[in-house]
Amino acid sequence: MTNAPAPTSVPVPVSTPVPGSPQVSVFEPAALGPLRLPNRLVMAPLTRNRATAGGVPTPLMATYYAQRATAGLIIAEASTPNAVGQTYPNITAIHRPDHVAGWRMVTDAVRAAGGRMFLQLQHGGRVGHPDTSGLTPVAPSPVALPETLHTPTGKQQAPVPREMSLQDVEDHVADFASAARRAIEAGFEGVEVHSANGHLLHQFLSQNTNRRTDAYGGPVGNRVRFVAEVVRAVAEEIGPERVGLRVSPGNTVNSIEEGDTEEIYPALVAALADSRIAYLHIGYADPGQPVFQRIREEWPGTLIGNPVLPKDRIPEDGGLAASERLLAAGADLVALGRPFLANPDLVHRLRTGAPVNQVRDAYMMYVGGATGYTDYPVLAEPPAVG
Template sequence: MTNTATSTPELFEPVALGPLTLPHRLVMAPLTRNRATPEGVPTPLMATYYAQRASAALIIAEASTPNPVGQTYPNITAIHSPAQVEGWRLVTDAVRAEGGRMFLQIQHGGRVGHPDTSGLTPVAPSPIALPETIHTPAGRRPSVVPREMTAEDIRTTVADFAAAARNARDAGFEGVEVHSANGHLLHQFLAQGTNRRTDAYGGPVANRIRFVVEVAEAVAAEIGAERVGLRISPRVTVNSLHEGDTEEIYPALVAALAERGLAYLHVTYADPEDPVFRRIRQDWPGTLVANPVLPKDHIPRDGGLAHGERLLAAGADVIALGRPFLANPDLIRRMRTGAPVNQVRDAYLMYVGGAKGYTDYPALPAGV
C-alpha cells in the first residue's frame, strides 16, 4: 500500500501516530547519552534533559536493554528491574508536565557488549565477534566472541522484550520502539555477515527475519500493536554489520509486519533516492518515520528542516532528528522562527556523563 496523500504534508501539521495525535511532525530520535547509573537506572539529570526537549512532537527515549546480557556500554539505561522502571517514571512525569509525549526504544546489543561491562558473555545469532574494540568501564577492549543463542535463548529473549514493553508502559511511556537497526541483536539476525545459522532462524531471508517478527509480535501482544514502532536501518554498516541482500530483506520484513497494525516503521539514515526506501514507502501501509542523513561535522543552519521536507516529499509521514535536538532544547521554536541553531560543542561530551554538554545547551531568550 502506498502513501496516498495528494500533496506533501507540512512539517508543522498534526499527524496521527498510533494512539497519539502529534502536534507536528518532528520527533526526537533516540540518542544514547550514557547518563544512567552503572545499574542502568535513569537519573534526575536525565529527567531535566528530556523535559527541556518536550516540545518535540514525540520523544523516542534512548535505547534501554530488556535484560542484563543485552547491555552494550557502561551507564546506558535498562528497563528490566523495578528500580529502572521507577527511574524512567521520573523522566516521563517530567516530560508530561511540560506537555510532551514519550516512547521508549528497547535495544539488545547482541555481540555489541562485553563481560567487563555486563558481567556476562554476549549472545548473538552466531559466534562471530565484533571486529573492533568496544568501550568498557576500563576503557576500550578487544571484543569477545559471543555465545551462539540456543532455541531457548531466543524464546527467552522474545519474552524479555515483551516484559520490557510492559515495564515501559508501567513507567509512563505511551509506547515503545523495537530496535532492529545499527548492528544490534535484531539487525544481526537479519544480516548474512552475522547470521550463519542453519536452523529456522538462519539461511533464507524468510528465516532471518523470523526473530524480528517474533519480537515485534510479542511486544504488540503485550501492550497493543498501536503502541509499538520498529526501527530499521537498510544498508547501514554501523558496528561492522553487513546485510548482504538488503533488497530482499526489507520487502520481506515489511510484508510480514504490514498487517500487524504497528504504530510506525522508523527508517534510519533515510535517503529519499534509495530504491529500498522507496520500496518500503510503497509497501508499508502505516505511518513511516524517517531519520535523515545530516552532515557529520555540523548541524544545518535550519536544524535539518530542508532534509525533513525532502523526506516528506518522498512519502515519509514523520521526521526524526537526533543531534539537532541534542544541541537545541528549543529546536522546534528555532525552526518555526528561523533562528540560528546551536552546534554540538564537543562530541566527546556526548557520552561522558554529567551536565556539561547535556543540559547546559542554551535556549533562546524569552521574547526572541
C-alpha cells in the same frame, strides 16, 4: 504474556503528496495511534550514557528530556530488556523495578512539560563485553565484532559471543515483551523495537552475523523471523498501537554486512504488514534509494524517516530542508537526533528560522554530567508546548 486490548485506531494514512496538492509541513499535527502529535518532528533516540552503573535513569535525565518536550514525539534512548543485552557503561535498562521507577521520574517530567515519549528497546547482541555486563554476550552466531568496545576498564577487544540456542531465542522474545510492559508501567506511551545499527535484531537480519542453519538463519524468510516474533510479542503484550520498529537498511555500523539489503527489508515489511503497529522508523533514510522507496510503497502504516545529515555539523536550517524532502517522499514523521541534542527548543527555532546551536564537543555527548547535555541555550522566549 497478557492479552492486549483491541487497537483503538488504525495506522495513519501515508502522506505521499498528490500532484498539485500542498506539501505537508513538519509543523502540522499528526495522529499516531491514539496519540495526537502537535507537529511531525520526532526526537530520535540518542544514547547519552547518563544512567547509573546499574542502568537506572537519573534526575539529570529528567531535566534533559523535559527541556525537549516540544518535539511531536520523543523516542527515549536505547534501553536494554535484559542484563546480557547491555552494550556500554551507563546505558539505561528496563528489566528491574528500579529501572521502572527511574524512567517514571523522566516520563512524569516530560508529561508535565506537555510532551509524549516512546522508549527504545535495544539488545546489543555481540556488541557487548563481560567487563560491562558481567556476562558473555549472545548473538545469532559466534561471530565476534572485529572492533574494540568501551568498558568500565577501558577499551577492550570484543569477545566471541555465545550462539543463541532455540531456548535463548524464545527467552529473548519474552524479555522484549516484559520490557515493553515495564515501559508502559514507567509511563511511556509506547516502545520502539530497535532492529538497526548492528545490534542483536539487526544481527539476525544480516548475512555476515547470522550463519545459522535452523529456522532463524539462511533464507530471508528465516532471517526476519526473530525480528517479527519480537515485534508481535511486544504488540501482543501492550497493544500494536503502542509499538514501533526501527531499521537501518544498508547501514554498516558495528561491522554489519547485510548482503541482500534489497531483499531482506521487503521480506520484513511483508512479515509485519498486517501487524497494525504504530510505525516503522527508517534510520539514515535516503529518499533517493530504491529500498526506501520500496518500503514506502509496501508499508501500509505510518513511516518515520531519519534523514542523513552531515556528520561534522548541524545544517544551518537545523535539518529542515532534509526533513521536508523526506515528507515529500512519503514519510509521515521525521526524526532528528543531533539537532534536538544541541537545541532543546528546536521546533521553535525551525518554525521561526532562528539560528541553531551546534554540538559543542562530541566527546561530551558520552562522558556524563550536565556539560554538553542540559546546558545548551534556548531562545529568550521559548514557545508553549502543545
